[in-house]
Amino acid sequence: MNDGNSSTPFLARPTKNRGWRKKGPFALFALVCSATLIVTFVAATNPLSASPFALSGHWVYNSVLRGVFHIDGPTGNIDAQAAVDGEPGSQVVQGDLSGYVVGLHKITEFGKDDLAARQGITPPVDEVPVGVEGVGGPYLVYRNAGLVVRLGNPSRVVPIGGAVGDPVLTSDGTMWLHRTGVGSICTLPKDADRPSGCPVQAPENHAGALTVVGDRLAFVDFFSRTVSTVDGDHLGQGTPLGVPLSPNSRAAAQDVAGRVAILDLERHTLSLADTASPPAPPVTIGLSGGDYDGPVSTGSAVVLVDRQTGNVLTYGPDGAPKDTKPIRDKAGKPRLTRGEDNRVYVEDADGTQVVVVAKDGGMKDVPVAGKPTGPSAPPAPVVDTKTGEPGRQGGEASRQGGESDRPRGGDTSRPPPPPPPIPATAPGAPTGVAATAGDGSAVVTWGAAADNRAAVTSYQVSWQGGSMTVSGGARRVNVNGLTNGTRYVFTVTATNKMGAGPGASAAATPFAVATAPTxxxxxxxxxxxxxxxxxxxxxxxxxxxxxxxxxxxxxxxxxxxxxxxxxxxxxxxxxxxxxxxxxxxxxxxxxxxxxxxxxxxPAPPAKRITISEGQATTSGNCRAPNCARVDANGVGFTPGPHDIRLSSSSNTNVQTETVDVRADGSWSYSELDYDVPGQTVWITVDGVQSNKITWKSP
Structure with a gap:
């Protein structure tokens, strides 16, 4: 793995060339039998060069047919296909020369020029990434692990330092990533093998998302309900969105004709907030209850998937509905991808159907299928179980209830035919789902789901604002990047080859203890x-x-x-x-x-009194400067009033007055007079005697 100072290539596994290539034109069609699609492949006549398809159109992996198909965006036609041994539910991302079939446990590269599988790559973590196509890419962003993978030769793993939200790629090829929880906004420049830093700071612990408005990066703050453009190394002043938002919201990564599209999963609303100055009133669309995927913007329309109804929905910048198309297979989680051609491609969970959304919000339904290679293998000959001799194919001996199948006379030794096997179904719900909250995080655990006669291949953990897919053997995940103080419901579902089963849920509210006061x-x-x-x-x-x-x-x-x-x-x-x-x-x-x-x-000092000759005075006995007042200072006394007594060599109590001792035990007094020249004087307080001074003779 990367230590932050260098980049480490993936481990690559060479794989056999399994491209479906033979001479002859493309022919693509589907054979449907008993409501079951039975399809096999034939490949392109000639190798397709990389340039016609470089960062255009969309590649999809069909888990049923176990191959990749290229969909031409403008026409909706499938114009290339290749056999690639990928995992069910894999996604495909493309670069200039290669495509990559990305699964949970392996990544397989294939050439766009020869449609041949090239090498296998080991993913860095057990997590389904977000695929990003664009300048400098393609990329895989493992949000929970905080890792970015730049696919290429060689592939690189780039650690970001913590969980991140959905990535945003600006036109100059810079990837921007929001460190959820801590608020840092980090950059990964085009062709760099490490982040250039996290120069911009969003408010810590504020739920939010990055978006691009007119090719300027902006941060949508769901707490303050503002959008702020990034100005150099800091966020500009926030512009109010004008709509109520919960922390469980999502923002499209691209504006919709200058408006920010925000899906609020708690309020069941889609809001389109204007970013102009002054802004036009926002538009809010009420959605029916349920679970939604998106939003994704084409630049002129916004796309959602209603998972409850299985419909793809598009809306214009004014909130008006544009088009609706159904996803036939509602099982599993659909995938929405914004292509470099500004179209949005919506795949069903198995890649057997793609809905292509044009920039204006109109849609085309593209079934993903290939051409059968030839007739099915002939059925095995029927054998008479009584005589051991072959029967006639399709004749009486092969029919259920024919003579060779009936016991003859009193012969009952032949056992009855076994009952037909129970077909496999989608898994049951995971057992014992629990969620334990932490600081901006939660640990979700569960027990195995009933496989219902087909092995569980993966578990999906979803929550408001995100999801993770892990292997069928996993029983826990650490979910990072959550907002403290927000209640999350974590739902775990199991998937096998028959689809996704019902979910089971548990709730937790991430928290952190308060910081230290000053x-x-x-x-x-x-x-x-x-x-x-x-x-x-x-x-x-x-x-x-x-x-x-x-x-x-x-x-x-x-x-x-x-x-x-x-x-x-x-x-x-x-x-x-x-x-x-x-x-x-x-x-x-x-x-x-x-x-x-x-x-x-401090401990009080020992009681001490010091006297000295003070201000000169004149009296009937002497005149200044030969007589003066007595300045007295003391420390170490109990606060409050005390008697202060002046004595001389001829009189032990010349004068007694009162002094107020301060809170710190000190006092000062300058009101005592003595005017007998040649006499020695001193002061006593609480039995403590001062030093002595002798009055001057005239």
Whole structure:
């Protein structure tokens, strides 16, 4: 696999040339017997060069006939076909010279010039990718795994770094990918073997999708209900879409005549929002309940598939219905592909039918079939089980109930014919489906579905906004790139050669614990500390309260953003921790990431008083500058009022006054006078004596 600094080619397996080529003109028709299509192939007369079909028309893999067919878009004719041994349900993507039959477990290349299978390629993960045809491609995008495969010689695996949404390719060959959940929009330039970076940042944890409006990349934000064009390395100012949207929405990758087409799977609406300035009023089309695929734009019309009715639906930019065509085989998931010719090709699950949607929304129904190679093999001769001799083909001995089949006389030794075998049917529903939510993700598990006499070949896990197909032996998938706080219903269905069976579902709401708040703690003095914090990112959860704790103190549960702790001991360091307690969408209580701050409350200093000669004064005993006030300062005392006593060498209590000690234990006092020259004075507070000073003699 790729380590992010280099690219690693796929492992290739050479395969035998199985192209159906023989001399003679094309002849394509279907033989229908007893409502069963029985078809075999004959190939093209001459090899078809790559250039007439390079990035035009559409290739489809027919799982019943086990081959690829090229459909000419303008005419709807099948003009090329080749035998390729692919997996049922494979898709086909084409480059300039080669096509690729892409299945869950193998990818087979075939030449567009000689229609011959060339090599087998091992997929990087067990996931059905999104195929992208265009300049620099073709590409396979494994959305859940966050991998892009550039098919070619050699093929390259390019890691993006995490789950991505549907890719968008602009006309210069740049692929754009939205990292769902984290919001980064990354670029893969044409012919590059690694991303050039993720220069644009969309809002984190906002459900949304990329689209192209007039060949300018834009981001549709389903939360803020805006569309923003990418301007260099940032998103421009969002333009309101003017329609209500749920997070379970999808946007077409191409505008519809300047409008963004958005399918809301919860509201069952298709909205066409104008992006002009000023915008025209949006158009909203109400859809019947059910499951839909799409939307895909031709540039002038939008295409949906109603899986409940099996109808392909097209609408114009004004919301008017354009055309309707049925998909005959409703089993399985249809595939919608926008071709380089601006047509949309809708395949049924087995590739036996393709509906070609023109740019104006009109449709053509194309049955995918080939020509029988010749008569069926003759039936085996009928043998008389009594005599062991051959009977006449089609004669009495071969008929049910003929003489050779009847017991003769009392002969009952011959056993009755066995009952006809019970035909295989589509699988049953998977058992024990469960979904466990995580941070922007969910783990979906299930038990085996009843195969109903045909082995289960794959399981499909679908949810609002996406799906994954995994092998028949899988029993769990990790679904990434989900939006926290949004409830998802995950439906698992099993598929065998007879089709898809009924689904079984489980729901989960992805969540993440809240991020750490920024905490600030300030010593207020006198054993008090004030703690404040900022609101963190709740990650889609609903705030219940903040849990605030401090060293050696009882926890507090608060809904505000501040509190004060009192009575804290001096000489200790206290750590204050704040967590946001949230509740997820499914009612689970989540304890957020803690944020903290520490404060040291210093021990009070020893009580100390210092006096000095202060401002000069004049009295009846002396005149300035020979007499002055006494400036006194103290530390380490208990806050509040205290007596301050002035003493001298001739009087132990010259004067007593009151001083207010500050919260930090300090005080200052400059109101004491002493005017007897030659005397020594000092101050006493709470029994603590200051230094002594001697008054000057005149």
């Amino acid at each position: 905490v600030n703690a300030v010593n207020q003095g006198n054993g008090a500390v004030r703690v404040t914090w900022t609101a963190p990112d709740m990650k889609g959860g609903t705030l219940q309260h903040y849990q605030v704790s401090a060293t050696g103190q009882a926890d507090q549960n608060l809904t505000g953003n501040s509190t004060t702790y009192n009575g804290l001991a001096a000489g200790r360091t206290y750590t204050f921790t704040v967590r946001a307690i949230t509740k997820s969408g499914d009612g689970q209580t989540l304890i957020g990431t803690p944020g903290s701050a520490s404060v040291n409350i």
